[in-house]
Amino acid sequence: MAKRLLPVLMLFGLFLAGCGAPEGQAPPRSLLLVVVDTLCADHTSAYGYARETTPQLERLAAEGARVSTVYAPTATTGPTHAALFTGRHPRSVGVRRNAVPLPEGFATLAEQLADAGLETAGIVSSFVLNRRFGFDRGFGMWDDQFDRERSTVGHRRFEGHVLEEGFDRRASDTTDRALQWLAGVGGAPFFLFVHYFDPHEPYVPPAPYVRRFAVDADASPRVRAAVLYDAEVSYTDAEIGRLLAGLDDLGLAGETLVAVTADHGEGLLDHGYLFHDVFLYEEAVRVPLVLRGPGIPAGQVLSGPVSLVDLLPTLLDLMDRPSPSGIAGRSFAPALAGGALPDAERPIVLERRVFSSDRVGTIPVRGEKLAVREGRWKYIEAPEEKRRELYDLESDPGERVNLAQREPARAAALAERLVRWRRETPAIPPAAPVSPEDEERLEALGYAE
Ligand SMILES: [Zn+2]
Known part of the structure; x- marks a missing residue:
């Protein structure tokens, strides 16, 4: 009996396994x-x-x-x-x-x-x-x-x-x-x-x-x-x-x-x-x-x-x-599987590693930098670099023309998104701090936080 039931159970198992996959596929x-x-x-x-x-x-x-x-x-x-x-x-x-x-x-x-x-x-x-x-x-x-x-x-x-x-x-x-x-x-x-x-x-x-x-x-x-x-x-x-x-x-x-x-x-x-x-x-x-x-x-x-x-x-x-x-x-x-994105309008947030140095090569860098992409717009801010950027990715995919001054309301709305995101996504400290010698070395290399 058990032997005869086994193939049936196996088939049933296959069917169950396929339930969550499209077209009944496992x-x-x-x-x-x-x-x-x-x-x-x-x-x-x-x-x-x-x-x-x-x-x-x-x-x-x-x-x-x-x-x-x-x-x-x-x-x-x-x-x-x-x-x-x-x-x-x-x-x-x-x-x-x-x-x-x-x-x-x-x-x-x-x-x-x-x-x-x-x-x-x-x-x-x-x-x-x-x-x-x-x-x-x-x-x-x-x-x-x-x-x-x-x-x-x-x-x-x-x-x-x-x-x-x-x-x-x-x-x-x-x-x-x-x-x-x-x-x-x-x-x-x-x-x-x-x-x-x-x-x-x-x-x-x-x-x-x-x-x-x-x-x-x-x-x-x-x-x-x-x-x-x-x-x-x-x-x-x-x-x-x-x-x-x-x-x-x-x-x-x-x-x-x-x-x-x-x-x-x-x-x-x-x-x-x-x-x-x-x-x-x-x-x-x-x-x-x-x-x-x-x-x-x-x-x-x-x-x-x-x-x-x-x-x-x-x-x-x-x-x-x-x-x-x-x-x-x-x-x-x-x-x-052919359906729609669960939330196509959801803003995408990007973060940059944190710098305590003033420049990398000839590029000025300081502190944290965040960006948010929402629809055709992308807003980037680095508070310690005192820099805000706004780009229309549809008309300017190369991010050449900073519209932050020309579109202050849009920039402010996206900045607000980042304020909310920071609140909802608190930063936690690194798991294990590096040794003092390492810290010194990192500082010298411009890597330390
Ligand atoms: Zn990499």
Whole structure:
């Protein structure tokens, strides 16, 4: 009797499992989350860039969904990853700059999925995501050790921390390790987090990409930086392709939710700054987001805007799992299945890491900077820099004409939004202060708060 009932129960179980997923489809068993460090949406051909930098991302988008307007909550690696992993704003978990540990007590995506019985691993490519900063929480395996000889960055110290090992590694090494781990999972459901670092400076693409992305000898510094950056993006995209092909070869692609995004963009001298961290202009915070998996119709384009703070609840929702309570992010899974965004008018708030120095290079910086995007408008304020900016992103997507003086009522209304947001999102202090020597060192480097 029991033997005859088992297939019926199994079928019933399948039916139940499929209830929350569209078209009666079972939700994805596994999750592959890929974060490319320093990848601007605007430099990917998947988002309309003229140079074909990301054919693999384009293909993934054709097989799944692309979200047109996606904001990283900050332009800094550690804080954005803290938000990705908790579904909360960086200031509300006390991670407002790099090298600050993610405090205990905020449930992470990996913890949620490990509790649900998934095998979990993180393969990262930069010291900024080292386990000493708590990003490994909930992961059964965290691969963050790099050869010094193979690193592209020569730092032996970073924000007061001494490095025993290399600072970073190339995408090809990271892909190899990710595929090795996947091959060992043996059919168990998994959550694999893969972080690539190559588009981050220094822009030193591997030789074949240097040849493909040749720079004219008389090119301006801006053009030269962009071409080398594009070469790094293209190399990373090819590695994402190799990772996805490996997933396919293992027979796991059909049951795996894949999400590819970035932790922030890059200045590339659009507003006079080459790197990230200091500004909240579009090039520093607009990132790609492509998702593919069971329940996501192929070729879907969702306009957004959404924040990466929303990604944790969205991924959990797509996997038919509850989100932790009290988070700031909201799931946009229904929109991916063809529905509407739960709150399309919701303002998107961005925050910059806090500086106590007066400048980074030639750029004046001081204290906190916040921005809010609402509809076509974007307002940026840095009280200690005594600077307020208002842009009409529809008529001025490059943020060239500051309308704060011309549209005082609109600027004031958006400033009020930020007042409310600050109240609703209190900043908590960093989990563990750095040592006095480290503090001194950070001060000297202009990094300390
Ligand atoms: Zn980063």
